[in-house]
Amino acid sequence: MAEEKLDFMQMLSVMRVIDDDDKVKAFKDCIQQQFEAVSRKVTEYKRDGSLTITMQFKCDKKNKNTVNVFAEVTKKIPKGSQCNAFYSDQRTGGLYYDDPNQLKIINVTKLQGKEAAGQNEQ
Numbered sequence: 001m002a003e004e005k006l007d008f009m010q011m012l013s014v015m016r017v018i019d020d021d022d023k024v025k026a027f028k029d030c031i032q033q034q035f036e037a038v039s040r041k042v043t044e045y046k047r048d049g050s051l052t053i054t055m056q057f058k059c060d061k062k063n064k065n066t067v068n069v070f071a072e073v074t075k076k077i078p079k080g081s082q083c084n085a086f087y088s089d090q091r092t093g094g095l096y097y098d099d100p101n102q103l104k105i106i107n108v109t110k111l112q113g114k115e116a117a118g119q120n121e122q
Contacts, residue, residue, distance in 0.1 A: 011069070012028070015027045015069065015071055018076055019033070027073075036053060045079070047078035050075065057071070
């Protein structure tokens with residue numbers, strides 16, 4: 001077997017790679033874990049993600065017959081975001097739980113309703 005020419009898949013089956021967490025793992029295990037992480041987040045957030053495999057082939061300077069192969073697996077997963085809506089009053093520059101302009105309209109309506117109710121009682 002040592003004299004047989006390696007094909008790409010044979011080479012990958014024995015390679016070790018570095019993942020996003022800077023851990024060295026078997027290539028197939030790393031790919032599977034990263035694939036699951038990306039697909040889970042893409043499905044959860046309905047946003048795009050990616051899985052990138054980078055391989056570098058470098059000639060060994062000491063031994064001219066040796067090729068060093070480096071592999072790295074990185075992922076880009078979508079992240080969730082949480083919106084917290086507050087209302088701003090441009091006049092005061094303050095933030096409010098509710099729209100201050102709508103609160104004024106509601107308060108005026110309530111006051112008018114109380115006045116109308118008071119008139120009916122008389």
